[in-house]
Amino acid sequence: MLRxxxxxxxxxxxxxxVSFQEIFTLFxxxxxxxxxxxxxxxxxxxxLSGDYxxxxxxxxxxxxxxxxxxxxxxxxxxxxxxxxxxxxxxxFHRIESDIRQILAGRLLCPTDRYVLDYKEIxxxxxxxxxxxxxxxxxxxxxxxxxxxxxxxxxxxxxxxxFLQENGLPEKIEKIIDRWHQGETGIGEASKEIRxxxxxxxxxxxxxxxxxxxxxxxxxxxxxxxxxxAVRSSAVGEDSEFSYAGQYASRLNVSRYRVIxxxxxxxxxxxxxxxxxxxQSKGVLESEIAMAVACQQVVNARVSGVLYTYHPVxxxxxxxxxxxxxxxxAPIVSGRVLTDHFTVARRAPHEILELxxxxxxxxxxxxxxxxxxxxxxxxxxxxxxxxxxxxxxxxAEIGLRIEKFYKKPQDIEFAIDEDGExxxxxxxxxxxxxxxxxxxxxxxxxxxxxxxxxxxxxTVAQMGIASGTVFVLENDEDLDKVPQGxxxxxxYASPRLARVIRKVSGIxxxxxxxxxxxxxxxxxxxxxxxxNLEHATEIFETGEEVTxxxxxxxxxxxxxxxxxxxxxxxxxxxxxxxxxxxxxxLKKIEPLYLLDPKDPDFTPQGCRTLHDIIRFxxxxxxxxxIDYNYHHPHNMDAVSGKLDWKxxxxxxxxxxxxxxxxxxxxxxxxxxxxxxxxQPMRALLDGIAHPGAWNNEPMxxxxxxxxxxxxxxxxxxxxxxxxxxxNLAVISxxxxxxxxxxxxxxxxxxxxxxxxxxxxxxxxxxxxxxTDISRRSRRAAFIGEALARxxxxxxxxxxxxxxxxKKMDRQxxxxxxxxxxxxxxFTRQLDVKMVTDEQIAYYIEKxxxxxxxxxxx
Amino acid sequence: xxxxxxxxxxILDDEPIVSKRLKPSLExxxxxxxxxxxxxxxxxxxxxxxxxxxITDLKMEGVDGMEFxxxxxKRSPETEVIVITxxxxxxxxxxxxxxxxxxxxxxxxxxxxITEIIEKAEEKILSR
Numbered sequence: 001m002l003r004x005x006x007x008x009x010x011x012x013x014x015x016x017x018v019s020f021q022e023i024f025t026l027f028x029x030x031x032x033x034x035x036x037x038x039x040x041x042x043x044x045x046x047x048l049s050g051d052y053x054x055x056x057x058x059x060x061x062x063x064x065x066x067x068x069x070x071x072x073x074x075x076x077x078x079x080x081x082x083x084x085x086x087x088x089x090x091x092f093h094r095i096e097s098d099i100r101q102i103l104a105g106r107l108l109c110p111t112d113r114y115v116l117d118y119k120e121i122x123x124x125x126x127x128x129x130x131x132x133x134x135x136x137x138x139x140x141x142x143x144x145x146x147x148x149x150x151x152x153x154x155x156x157x158x159x160x161x162f163l164q165e166n167g168l169p170e171k172i173e174k175i176i177d178r179w180h181q182g183e184t185g186i187g188e189a190s191k192e193i194r195x196x197x198x199x200x201x202x203x204x205x206x207x208x209x210x211x212x213x214x215x216x217x218x219x220x221x222x223x224x225x226x227x228x229a230v231r232s233s234a235v236g237e238d239s240e241f242s243y244a245g246q247y248a249s250r251l252n253v254s255r256y257r258v259i260x261x262x263x264x265x266x267x268x269x270x271x272x273x274x275x276x277x278x279q280s281k282g283v284l285e286s287e288i289a290m291a292v293a294c295q296q297v298v299n300a301r302v303s304g305v306l307y308t309y310h311p312v313x314x315x316x317x318x319x320x321x322x323x324x325x326x327x328x329a330p331i332v333s334g335r336v337l338t339d340h341f342t343v344a345r346r347a348p349h350e351i352l353e354l355x356x357x358x359x360x361x362x363x364x365x366x367x368x369x370x371x372x373x374x375x376x377x378x379x380x381x382x383x384x385x386x387x388x389x390x391x392x393x394x395a396e397i398g399l400r401i402e403k404f405y406k407k408p409q410d411i412e413f414a415i416d417e418d419g420e421x422x423x424x425x426x427x428x429x430x431x432x433x434x435x436x437x438x439x440x441x442x443x444x445x446x447x448x449x450x451x452x453x454x455x456x457x458t459v460a461q462m463g464i465a466s467g468t469v470f471v472l473e474n475d476e477d478l479d480k481v482p483q484g485x486x487x488x489x490x491y492a493s494p495r496l497a498r499v500i501r502k503v504s505g506i507x508x509x510x511x512x513x514x515x516x517x518x519x520x521x522x523x524x525x526x527x528x529x530x531n532l533e534h535a536t537e538i539f540e541t542g543e544e545v546t547x548x549x550x551x552x553x554x555x556x557x558x559x560x561x562x563x564x565x566x567x568x569x570x571x572x573x574x575x576x577x578x579x580x581x582x583x584x585l586k587k588i589e590p591l592y593l594l595d596p597k598d599p600d601f602t603p604q605g606c607r608t609l610h611d612i613i614r615f616x617x618x619x620x621x622x623x624x625i626d627y628n629y630h631h632p633h634n635m636d637a638v639s640g641k642l643d644w645k646x647x648x649x650x651x652x653x654x655x656x657x658x659x660x661x662x663x664x665x666x667x668x669x670x671x672x673x674x675x676x677x678q679p680m681r682a683l684l685d686g687i688a689h690p691g692a693w694n695n696e697p698m699x700x701x702x703x704x705x706x707x708x709x710x711x712x713x714x715x716x717x718x719x720x721x722x723x724x725x726n727l728a729v730i731s732x733x734x735x736x737x738x739x740x741x742x743x744x745x746x747x748x749x750x751x752x753x754x755x756x757x758x759x760x761x762x763x764x765x766x767x768x769x770t771d772i773s774r775r776s777r778r779a780a781f782i783g784e785a786l787a788r789x790x791x792x793x794x795x796x797x798x799x800x801x802x803x804x805k806k807m808d809r810q811x812x813x814x815x816x817x818x819x820x821x822x823x824x825f826t827r828q829l830d831v832k833m834v835t836d837e838q839i840a841y842y843i844e845k846x847x848x849x850x851x852x853x854x855x856x
Numbered sequence: 857x858x859x860x861x862x863x864x865x866x867i868l869d870d871e872p873i874v875s876k877r878l879k880p881s882l883e884x885x886x887x888x889x890x891x892x893x894x895x896x897x898x899x900x901x902x903x904x905x906x907x908x909x910x911i912t913d914l915k916m917e918g919v920d921g922m923e924f925x926x927x928x929x930k931r932s933p934e935t936e937v938i939v940i941t942x943x944x945x946x947x948x949x950x951x952x953x954x955x956x957x958x959x960x961x962x963x964x965x966x967x968x969x970i971t972e973i974i975e976k977a978e979e980k981i982l983s984r
Contacts, residue, residue: 053877053940053964053970054963055963055964439880442883444886551884572877577871
């Protein structure tokens with residue numbers, strides 16, 4: 001009885017079990033979907049380069065296609081392991097509904113945190129949570145290393161939560177409706193809404209977080225009682241500077257009045273002026289969210305404002321600085337007379353003009369209590385409030401900020417008690433000169449400048465940049481790249497991303513506009529032209545050039561008019577469609593799920609569609625390896641173990657034509673000579689490449705080394721996945737190889753036929769035994785090597801993905817051979833890679849290896 | 857582009873980003889450019905003057921792009937019309953060419969693609 005029941009269960013089990021053939025077909029489909037989706041996302045990112053003209057419809061179509069592909073991925077994974085990853089659907093719907101909301105014009109806060117420190121804002125690109133003012137200061141601090149006061153941001157998540165908890169959105173909507181229908185005047189409506197906000201209770205959880213940050217600032221300097229500036233930092237549908245002055249800021253607020261000031265700043269969203277402005281521009285109320293900057297007030301000896309260009313006469317190539325003694329408020333509002341300095345934009349920033357006024361009063365911190373206006377000592381009244389050194393320091397900082405944002409800047413600064421320059425605010429300077437060139441006149445002006453290159457190469461990031469050329473001869477020189485240089489390099493290597501904040505522009509001989517470097521160039525808006533073929537020969541270190549990556553032209557010398565024109569031009573990146581695509585991509589493109597061992601590596605942990613793609617990929621590879629481990633003798637296809645001098649410990653499964661007829665005999669052993677699969681042969685040839693093994697990283701004798709890699713631990717203590725059965729599924733024209741050597745994991749998937757269009761190869765490498773920095777170094781090395789051989793490379797910490805397609809048969813086989821070499825070459829390279837310089841060293845070693853082979 | 861004659865271009869697309877991106881770039885190349893997002897206004901304008909080149913979207917509120925270009929061609933057969941559209945189908949392409957449009961480009965496209973077409977149109981116009 002029991003036995004019959006048992007057999008019945010067993011039979012049902014077997015029926016339900018998906019066969020290997022089925023799993024493998026699904027696996028291939030998933031890989032192909034995976035590649036298509038990643039291509040689609042990379043193409044969308046490329047649209048942000050500014051070289052494309054796209055509209056809202058494109059963004060919608062892109063979103064629909066991507067969502068549909070990801071949905072299919074989830075569906076197929078669930079076919080392989082029924083019921084196991086159902087929660088993926090929930091994550092998918094959550095992300096998709098967010099994207100729909102974004103497309104419908106709603107602002108979503110990218111984090112649920114109420115308060116953020118500046119480091120986080122810059123590192124995690126949380127501008128949409130922190131607003132313009134916060135984000136600019138955060139980036140200046142984090143990316144440019146410039147001193148700003150201790151600060152934190154109260155996010156738009158706090159704003160939404162604050163309004164919501166008090167039932168305000170509905171009430172505000174009603175009032176706005178009445179105003180729109182002419183039932184109430186704007187003054188009345190504004191007053192009503194503002195008093196609602198001012199009377200509302202700030203939820204305890206927000207209050208608690210704000211208190212925590214205030215305490216932290218207090219504790220950093222317990223001897224002084226801190227005061228704060230509470231400033232608006234809105235996220236809106238219009239560029240930040242068109243809103244200038246519409247929202248409230250509260251200066252010199254004591255710690256206990258910060259909450260009150262916060263309410264006042266939030267209420268200023270509904271000032272008459274702001275409401276009027278939104279109505280005239282057709283901006284919806286739902287498109288406004290107020291983040292707030294909370295900044296410790298600097299006990300300033302001197303305060304002032306710096307313009308990085310003369311706002312009316314940019315052709316004078318000067319910076320304009322105004323300053324006076326004491327705190328900044330009266331200077332910014334123009335209530336006191338100020339000294340005025342004119343400084344050359346060009347280093348060493350000669351001081352061209354100096355107008356010193358008699359400064360009779362100054363706003364000074366008065367013994368920790370309120371600030372008050374005090375008389376300036378007679379002796380100080382007529383001396384310049386800034387020293388030559390401070391002026392030059394300011395000019396240098398101003399230029400750096402301008403270079404970073406690619407627009408002239410209006411910068412508020414202070415000189416603190418220690419004489420150090422502290423930046424309080426930086427925003428785009430509105431240029432209003434009649435002397436600014438207009439596009440129509442430019443055509444004629446530009447004809448006079450000699451052109452070095454026109455229409456050659458591909459624009460990876462639009463924009464205009466002038467600077468001195470630095471031709472990168474070898475990677476060790478990367479540290480020598482001067483500030484503001486135009487970097488010219490042979491390859492668009494991911495490694496160049498390291499100097500992205502230093503350079504004004506990039507030109508490369510070779511490179512993919514959908515690759516890693518292009519993505520980074522777009523992130524930092526560094527004008528970049530790739531595939532200019534002989535750039536490294538055409539350009540010389542030290543010469544001055546101007547890149548017009550808008551029109552894909554490189555001019556000899558500095559083309560001032562072009563640069564001035566670009567300063568006044570509205571950034572294409574600031575248009576609604578760009579912002580919309582960037583926002584949509586934020587829910588699709590970033591990869592947060594990196595480490596499969598991380599407890600967050602779960603369906604619920606997926607925050608973006610890319611996370612889902614990655615999760616599905618990881619799981620399907622696991623499934624196929626598990627299956628192979630648990631059913632090694634249950635194959636539907638011909639299979640056997642590779643018997644080779646290199647103990648790869650690999651099982652080969654032939655799906656058709658991959659092995660010579662009758663190759664698998666009784667012992668189930670396969671020797672390499674019996675393999676007829678061309679891509680597999682190419683890969684194995686690479687692994688067996690003579691030089692690869694004798695290379696320097698090898699210090700132990702080969703046999704013991706290899707076996708230590710494949711069998712590093714005793715089988716009992718390891719789960720099947722970690723022990724890893726090295727598996728190759730092959731056919732005459734196809735390979736799928738999963739390798740776990742030691743602690744790192746490699747997947748290769750390739751298809752090679754005569755029809756170039758169908759050819760592709762995918763390579764994925766991750767993990768290692770060392771700390772993340774060494775592993776990442778090895779990943780960077782592999783990424784570099786792949787990029788040099790035409791792979792499209794993506795790097796995320798220690799994960800490298802390389803993809804290549806549409807290359808002819810021989811080209812594909814050569815690259816598979818390279819992958820084989822890399823597998824051998826990089827086995828324990830992470831252990832050896834102690835410094836970044838070694839990346840370049842091993843790239844050269846690899847190059848030597850490849851060249852030696854050619855001579856043989 | 858060294859010819860003395862300055863060519864005039866009208867751009868009509870209901871999505872402002874298209875004009876915003878194209879206008880400065882074409883002006884930098886020495887063309888005189890007028891842009892419209894409302895087809896009715898563009899229609900009014902072409903009744904006032906002829907343009908050498910007209911760039912228009914097909915699917916728009918109000919007057920449809922096909923109607924618009926028909927009107928352009930009726931008034932000034934010399935005008936070269938370039939169609940840009942997000943919904944490129946064989947049918948619309950065929951119909952456009954039947955109406956005598958110079959070229960047909962589907963969105964999204966690269967700046968270089970459209971300038972190339974404009975340069976070809978310019979060549980044709982100047983060789984007349």
